[in-house]
Amino acid sequence: MTSSPDQPQPLRDVVRALKEWVERTGAIWVEGQVIQLKRRAGSTLHFLTLRDKLADVSVTVTIDTVTLDAAGPITEGTLVAAYVKATLYPGNGSLSFACRDLRPSGEGRLLAHLEQRKRALQAEGLFNPDLKKRLPFLPRQIGLVTARESAAERDVVENVRRRWPAAVVVPRYAAMQGTQAAEQVAEAVRWCDAQPEVDVIIIARGGGSLEDLLPFSDEGLARTVFACRTPVVSAIGHETDTPILDLVADWRASTPTDAAKRVVPDAAEEARIIGVGLDRLRAAITQRVRSEQQGLDAVRSRPVLRDPSGAVVLASERVAELRGRLGRGVRQAVEREQVQLEANLLRVRSMSPRATLQRGYAILTTDDGRTVSSITDVEPDETIIARLIDGDIAAAVIDVEPHEHDHDKEHA
Template sequence: MEQPPTAEEPRSMPATAAETTPENPWPLKHFAQILKAHVERAPETWIEGQLLEANIRNGHAYLTMRDVDVENSLSVTVWRSTLSRLDATPEVGSRVVAKVKPNLWLKTGRLSMNASDLRPVGLGDLLARLERLRQALGAEGLFDADRKQKLPLLPSRIGLITGRDSDAEKDVVRNATLRWPGVVFEIRNTAVQGVNAVGEVMAALAELDADPEVDVIVIARGGGALEDLLPFSSEELVRAVSQTTTPVVSAIGHEADRPILDDVADLRASTPTDAAKRIVPDVAEEKQGIAQARLRLNRAIEHLLDRESERVAALRTRPVLAAPESMLDSRREDLDRLVERSLSATRAALSRGEAEIRHLRAQVRSLSPQQTLDRGYAIVQVPDGSGRDAQSGDVVRDATSVPVGADLLVRVAHGSLDATVTATHGSNTDPHAEQTPPTQNQPGRTS
């Protein structure tokens, strides 16, 4: 282990903070001087906050400024020369902007801010700043109508974010219960102004949004000064409301108050009382509406029954219903006429058919061989095939086809007779020239 230097051996100071050791540290004065030089190299900066303390002693002002959104504060000193130039004396609770430069007081090691200028933030400045933020968020589409969610007709459970034991809470609960006695609330009490308001409201909003039984969330606060309502124009809170899946109702202040929360909420109520009237229906109005609907329905049914009764009565007076047999009689008469017409047509068709059959029969008879025989003609056949070219049963058409002496069968109109060929004649021979009449003792001959 390295021995510390003796009094005779002077110790060299480390050049940088990284070279310091437990055995060779920096003197506190040296470190404080380096730190003071480093702090004082920071440029002058304009900051904004709210005054928590304002002590004026010997012409100097010793202030404590706090951030308007979170619990961060700094000490600010306004020297007499600067304070004498200010238009107004700093007061606790006022919102100011200050041009400061950090300073480290070596004697106590206290870091403070020396202000070279201090200006109160007026109402016009706040409104202009809020309007710029409103326009920027609107340009992102956070206020678009298509992002708005529709509130349920009758929510089963209502989430309420408001101050503890506040008039806003009483107004919402009382008026909602009067309108619908069965309404159920899930209440979260938070700070509604000051530096803790934004964080607490956002935490309650996230908790209620995660609850599946909560159908709508109401953020309510009574009226107040513009500075008191600034948490409800916080960009963080506005963005948190825009991302909720549960419909959100904004009920902040009075009718004239309009924080940016009103623009991003799914429904803007002018007051907490107005919010209670818009999130639940009025049971008396609903009962009256049901009674009126039932009355209109009864009237409509009665009108329908009357109209249909009149139609039935009109139908019963018609002949077809007053004397339904008349319809059958007319149809029976039509059927009789059709049957008669069918019979007449059938008889006519049969008569025409009979006449045609008789005509055809006469034609057939006139063309039959028997009719020819009745007129005196005869049919000559070769009975045994004795002809030269004729077969047995053939009708003799050519005289040269039958030899002389051949036997023939002659059919006449009534019966038949046998004949023997004694001579034949050709088609060009005069049969009367060579014909020899038979004697009485000779059998008949044919040619």
């Protein structure tokens, strides 16, 4: 393809020719670090930006959803191996790569495997928070699984003795890295779990690289810790990545020192808390006694308690007053009844036959005792009895004459 200032080639032809030349290259595996990942919601095509580990070289890579998801957990900063094919977009002349396969590389590969293992164990329930055992407040013995004469052992022992001097640490040594580490640590954990006096187990190591900590993501070790009857504390001392042991243990400590603080209380702090509690208890008791004494004094100051006989005197005076009122009431009632009785007697006496006789009247009866109240009750020559105030008079009826005015009234 020839060109000159007088006969330049069309840009479209140049870009098309470059596209054909670029796309004649085959696919190739390349290594790079993911520095940017753009997932487009609702789209099946996403974008990665890969950068060389050493040189300042970066390219854009397109990848579909299936390939990206199959690669496992890919995040920014992950080192990957990508199977890519170069392509050129004619619209803007930009060079891009289409990714046909993507796999974590180096630590990324290890992390991907660990992530898959974590998901499997989590699905089985080994990380279930509801199954975590509580740490004892004051363990009788502390099982310590660590390397012999390691800094982690020294940190745990010294901090435990400083916080609670009477605490007993039972060490069980094992390799803390290498191919035999996982099995030795698991064996040491099983031994500690079999001791009846061991109330808590600490697995301690002073951190390390991802490769150094791989034994603590071993599936066999995880299942051993999960099966323990004794609470297990993971004190691996690595903050960047989380070994599986941290997830399956009953408690995760950031460092061996932190583990010692978790398993035993601080004697000085506990003494201070007890002292504060005793002071508060004494103050509460003193205040209660003072309050009750004030109440007792108030009760004792009442007149009835100062002079108990005062109530009796008041009651006696009240009884005497009521008795006087009752006596006066009875006398007045008797006097009223006496007056009324005398008046009634006078009326009765004034109406009695004796009073009538005393006025000169007489009561007439026949010989057989029948009262004579009319002239029709007797006949001439019949004997009648006249009863006077001082005796009886027997008389004979000579004649019977009716009163004229009575006779006239009958005929009126």
